C-alpha cells in the first residue's frame with residue numbers, strides 16, 4: 122500500500138527542517154513525510170497527491186506565513202482531503218487565533234512552538250490523531266484510474282483492454298461529476314487540455330496519458346511490446362485457447378517460443394462469462410480465469426508474450442518472418458497461426474456510428490456495471506449470446522434477446538436454454554431482427570422488425586450487444602496462405618486438389634495435418650477451415666500441433 126502522507130508546512134526553514142526530522146524519526150516506517158515552505162507550495166503538493174490518489178493522513182501547518190496563513194491553507198486543503206487530521210503550529214501569542222481556527226477550519230489540535238522534547242509534546246498528540254485517522258480511513262483504490270465518458274468508444278476500448286489483461290483499474294465516469302464527489306474533485310484538478318482530450322489514464326506514479334493508444338497503454342502497464350530476441354524456434358500469432366495451449370506445450374518441450382497477441386491473452390474465450398463444458402471444471406469457470414491460469418502456466422515455462430499485432434508474413438528460405446504493426450519484424454523457423462475469429466459486423470443504419478457508444482460487439486463485460494437497472498438488448502441466438510444474457514441478467518433490469526429464427530434449439534446448448542427459461546428478467550423475442558439504431562451521441566433507441574407480423578417497433582435502448590457469428594482474422598496473411606472463400610485457412614488434406622499438392626509446394630511429402638500451403642506454417646483453432654469452434658478443440662489442436670512442429674524442425678535445422 123502507498124504510505125499515507127504527513128505534510129508539514131512552515132516558512133521558517135529551520136523550524137521546517139526540525140519538525141520534518143522529528144516526524145521522520147517516529148513515523149517514517151509507516152508514513153511518507155513531505156514538507157513545503159509556503160501555503161501555495163503546499164497546495165501544489167496537495168493537488169498532485171489528489172491526482173495520484175495518494176492518501177493524506179495529517180497536515181501540520183504553521184499559522185503565521187506570508188501569502189496563505191495556516192488556517193487559510195487548511196480550509197483549501199481539506200476540500201481535497203476532508204478526512205485528513207489538522208494540527209496548527211502557533212507561537213504563544215497566537216493561541217487565541219488558533220482556538221478560533223479550531224472552529225473555522227476544523228483544526229483538531231494546536232501545538233505551541235517549540236515542542237521539545239517531541240516525546241512529550243509532539244508524539245502523543247500525533248499518535249492520537251493518526252490512530253483516529255486510521256480507524257476512519259476507508260481502504261483506498263491504488264491502481265490506475267481512467268477518467269472518461271461512458272459513451273466514448275475510446276473509453277470503452279481502454280477499459281476493455283485493461284480488464285482483459287487483468288490490470289486493475291478504477292473507472293470514473295465524467296457524467297457522474299455532479300453526484301460523485303471524487304469525480305468532481307478530479308475534474309477540477311486536471312487542466313483544460315486534458316478535459317478536452319478524454320479519456321485520461323492516471324497512473325499511481327503521477328503519469329497521465331491523454332487518449333492513449335492500446336500500445337502506449339500496454340507499454341506503461343508493463344506488458345512487453347518488443348521482442349527480446351530476433352529469432353525463435355516457434356512463433357505463435359494469437360493468444361486464444363489454441364495459441365496458449367501451443368505456447369505451453371512448445372516452451373515446456375524446450376522450444377524458444379514467442380506468442381504475439383494484439384488485445385489480450387484468452388481470445389474469445391477470455392470474453393466468456395462462464396464456460397461450463399470445459400473438461401475438469403464441473404461448476405464451470407469464467408474465460409478470464411481460464412486465460413489468467415494459462416498465461417501463468419505459459420510464463421512459467423518461459424514463453425515470451427508480446428502485446429503486438431501481426432500485420433504481415435514474409436518468407437526467406439527456411440525463415441518465416443513476422444511483421445508487426447510497429448514496423449518491427451521477428452524471425453522464426455516454425456509459425457503457428459491461431460488468430461481465431463472476430464464478430465461479424467451487423468449492417469443496419471446507425472450501428473456503425475454508435476459502435477462503442479452503447480452498441481458493442483461481443484459481451485463487453487466491462488459495461489455490465491453501467492447497465493444497472495437498465496434494459497439490455499442482445500442480438501444472437503448462439504451459446505455466446507445465451508451466456509451474455511445470463512451474465513447481464515445479474516446487473517440489468519431486463520435482458521431482451523433478439524433472435525432471428527423461431528427457436529434456439531439448433532444454435533444453443535440445452536443447458537443454456539434451460540438456464541434462460543428459468544431466469545425471470547430474460548425475455549426472448551423470436552423472429553426479430555434489428556433494422557435501425559437511433560441516437561445522437563449514444564444509443565437511445567432501436568427499431569426491431571418482427572418477421573411473423575411484419576411490424577417494425579421502436580424500443581428505448583441504451584445498451585445493445587451484437588453476437589451474430591464470426592469472420593476469421595486472416596487478412597494480414599496477404600496471398601501467401603491459402604484460405605477458403607470465407608477466409609478460413611486451409612490445411613493438410615484440405616489443400617489437396619485432385620490429388621495434387623498446393624501451388625508452389627516443393628517438398629516430396631503432402632502437407633501434414635494442421636500444416637498450411639507453406640511448410641512450417643501451421644494453423645490451429647477457430648481460424649482453421651473445418652475446425653470445431655470450441656475451447657477444448659482449440660486447446661487440443663494447439664497441443665497436438667507442437668508435435669508436428671517438432672517433426673518439421675527436425676528436418677529444417
Ligand SMILES: Cc1cc2nc3c(=O)[nH]c(=O)nc-3n(C[C@H](O)[C@H](O)[C@H](O)COP(=O)(O)OP(=O)(O)OC[C@H]3O[C@@H](n4cnc5c(N)ncnc54)[C@H](O)[C@@H]3O)c2cc1C
Nearest residue numbers: 359361362363383388389390431461462646647654655656
Ligand atoms: C462469448 C463467447 C462464449 C463462448 N463460450 C464457449 C463455451 O462455453 N464453450 C466452448 O467450448 N467454447 C465457447 N466459445 C468458443 C470459444 O471461445 C472459441 O472456440 C475459442 O476461443 C477459439 O480459440 P482460438 O484460440 O482458436 O481463437 P480466439 O479465441 O478467437 O483467439 C484468437 C486470438 O488471436 C488474436 N489475434 C487475431 N489477429 C491477430 C493478429 N493479427 N496479431 C496478433 N493477435 C491476433 C485475437 O486478439 C485473439 O486473442 C465461446 C465464444 C465466445 C465469443
